Each structure stands twice: as structure tokens, then as C-alpha cells.
Amino acid sequence: MRATITAAGDSGDKAWLAASAVPDPEIPCVTVADLGILRxxxxxxxxxxxxxxPTYSGCPAVNAIELAVEAALLEAGFTPRIERVMxxxxxxxxxxxxxxxKLRDYGIAPPEKASGSIRSLFGEVEVAxxxxxxxxxxxxSEFGSTACKALYRCLTCREPFDYFKCI
Ligand SMILES: [Zn+2]
Structure with a gap:
């Protein structure tokens, strides 16, 4: 599944550019397009x-993301409408x-592919x-800085890091 650009000429492209640049409120290093939230x-x-x-149902960021995309489109001169696709x-x-x-550069271990992830003997996902x-x-800990992440520690370099939980 990839985000598709359904554009009617230039204005559709510009609207996509404006909306896709909106950062995720919880992980500002990635945009809503990077996360695949913007369809x-x-x-x-x-x-x-x-x-x-929306990513995780009940994630408090959902409303914030919708408002931010709406604001970005307004600012770019569009009349926005947000549709939530479940x-x-x-x-x-x-x-x-x-x-x-971008997640890795930010120090967050990106989620292992949900399909075919490597699991350790204890049934936990092996995280690099x-x-x-x-x-x-x-x-x-099951919960890192947000509910969407878990806190891990590296046994080699001793650094703690967040893991973006796989769903
Ligand atoms: Zn390490």
C-alpha cells in the first residue's frame, strides 16, 4: 500500500505538498507522508x-494530526476537508x-516489518x-516516551532507545 497522489493538475500537487509536509506531532522528525498516514x-x-x-486507534495524536493538515492546507490557500479513512x-x-x-537518524528503531519479523525465543520482536x-x-518497558513506542536498551553500546511498536 502506497500513498497515492490523486491530483487534478497543479493545485492538487500543491495541496499534496502542503499536506504531506506536516510533521507527526509525536515524532516531529517524520511527516504524515513518511508515516503513510496521509493517503x-x-x-x-x-x-x-x-x-x-489514523495510526493507533485511540492515539491522542489523531485529532492533532487532522488539525495540523487542515491548517497547512488553509495556509497554502486551499479550502480543506479532512476525511478519516478507517x-x-x-x-x-x-x-x-x-x-x-529518518526514524533511525532520530534514534528511534523503526518497526520491523509486520510480515515476517524475526522473533526471539521469548516471543518478543528482535529489535536492532x-x-x-x-x-x-x-x-x-512496554511504554516509551509515548504509548506508540516501547523503551529498549542496547546491550552492545549500552544506549537506551525507543522502538516504534509494530502493528
Ligand atoms: Zn547499540
Whole structure:
């Protein structure tokens, strides 16, 4: 599943650019496009219709993201409308390769692919350290700085890091 640009000429492109640059409120190093949350931006009768699929249901960031995309479109001179698309459900597989790279640079281990992830003997996902790449890591806490992340520690370089939980 990839985000699609459903554009009616230049204005659709501009609307997509404005909306896709909105950073995630919880992880400002990545944009809503990087995370695959922004599904499409389409010009319908002069209205920029942005379709968003929330990440974790009940994540308090959902409303903040919708408001931020709406504000970005308004600022770019569009009349925005936000549509929440619940199906198909978002998965961490929608995070773009560029988004994964940005997460790693930020010190957050990007989610392992939901399909075919490596699991250790204890049924936990093996997570690679974003700093040194070691797979010798342990989970410290189910919840990191936000509910969407878990706190891990690298046993090789001793650094704690957040892991973007896989769903
Ligand atoms: Zn490490």
C-alpha cells in the first residue's frame, strides 16, 4: 500500500505538498507522508480533500494530526476537508523507506516489518539498535516516551532507545 497522489493538475500537487509536509506531532522528525498516514489529497469542486488513516486507534495524536493538515492546507490557500479513512487499517508497513531512515537518524528503531519479523525465543520482536545496529537488545518497558513506542536498551553500546511498536 502506497500513498497515492490523486491530483487534478497543479493545485492538487500543491495541496499534496502542503499536506504531506506536516510533521507527526509525536515524532516531529517524520511527516504524515513518511508515516503513510496521509493517503491522498484530491481536489473536488475546489475543495482540497485530504484522506488520513489514523495510526493507533485511540492515539491522542489523531485529532492533532487532522488539525495540523487542515491548517497547512488553509495556509497554502486551499479550502480543506479532512476525511478519516478507517479501512484498510494502517500498519507500520506503510512507513516509507525514507521515513524509516529518518526514524533511525532520530534514534528511534523503526518497526520491523509486520510480515515476517524475526522473533526471539521469548516471543518478543528482535529489535536492532538504531545507533550501532546490534541485535543484542532488551526491552526495558512496554511504554516509551509515548504509548506508540516501547523503551529498549542496547546491550552492545549500552544506549537506551525507543522502538516504534509494530502493528
Ligand atoms: Zn547499540
Amino acid at each position: 491522498s489529497v484530491e481536489m473536488i469542486d475546489g475543495v482540497a480533500v485530504a484522506r488520513l488513516t 479501512s484498510p487499517a494502517w500498519t507500520t508497513d506503510w512507513i516509507t523507506p525514507e521515513g524509516r531512515e 539498535c538504531p545507533k550501532c545496529g546490534s541485535r543484542e537488545t532488551e526491552r526495558v
